[in-house]
Amino acid sequence: MTERTTLDAYLTAWAGADATRGAVSETIHALMGACTTIADIVGHGALEGAMGAATEATNAGGDSQKALDLRTHDIVVAALKDTPVARIGSEEADDEVVFDDARPLVVATDPLDGSSNIETNVSIGTLFGILPNTGEASFLQPGSKQLAAGFVVYGPATVLVLTVGAGTQVFTLERDSGDYVLTDADVAIARETKEYAINASNQRHWDAAVQGYVMDCLAGVEGPREKNFNMRWVGSLVADVFRILVRGGVYLYPGDDRSGYAQGRLRLVYECNPIAFVCEQAGGAATTGTERVLDVIPASLHVRSPLVAGSAEEVERVTQYYAEPPRRSPLFAKRGLFLA
Ligand SMILES: O=P(O)(O)OC[C@H]1O[C@](O)(COP(=O)(O)O)[C@@H](O)[C@@H]1O
Ligand SMILES: [Mg+2]
């Protein structure tokens, strides 16, 4: 990269004299202050104490909250207190945090994504979506109304994946200066892929469409896809999607027949929508299986949604399994895999 572009320079150029864009820029700047603090905490690992320890508390989704879930929520809230943000909708608070409804924006956030990976020294992250403040129903706007969205991955490097609706950009935290430096401009997700990501331990609970899709991937060159697939599953949405931005792939968290999982595990407003916006702006796609994620009207702040996101052709292919009656590949019929 010949020219060094910082996040602040990028946002200043994008915002120009536009007041709304200025407010969005200020909000992203404040969010990144929080994320740098979180990156520092995460980077200390066990020296910070038991970050992955379960607390007594549970969130609206029924997950038991870890110490770092609560700490990161507090850090994000504190960082946005004196910004253009009127309200925060966070995974870790049942109710919205309301600052001042005269302000123009609201922020939806999953302050700590990948909670089950905290203790394992595997990448975790923070997701956010910024919406116009429309009052009490602000978080019930579809994801297509997001003014900006993205996520930070706390991995070997701390990276910010950001879209302000003008492509998807990757910035890397330069630890010495504290700057987020543009390291991959206008990311393009490969349209085709031979790699998928799904929690295969739930296979017996999947619907027929996902059963059929994965079965045909597993059939490899001898199957209907006529190519061998690889599988990767980090178990942190942010890390799995970052890999997809880098080398293509598709992430699936479908609904399944476990109790409470009819709409999958992920939350629409602060997980699926930011991912969908980032993927679409990188030339990829995101669907529930039957509907574009960004078109879904959220029933509530914490509502769940199935998610299939990543390489455009592969996402489209998954939607075909939902649209057409599932079939069994001859290979699987012969070998009896997955069959009752
Ligand atoms: O291991 P599971 O239960 O299938 O769920 C994994 C998924 O759940 C999540 O951890 C949900 O996010 P949280 O950690 O914010 O609850 C995703 O990051 C991940 O992809
Ligand atoms: Mg999450």
Ligand SMILES: [Mg+2]
């Ligand atoms: Mg979380």
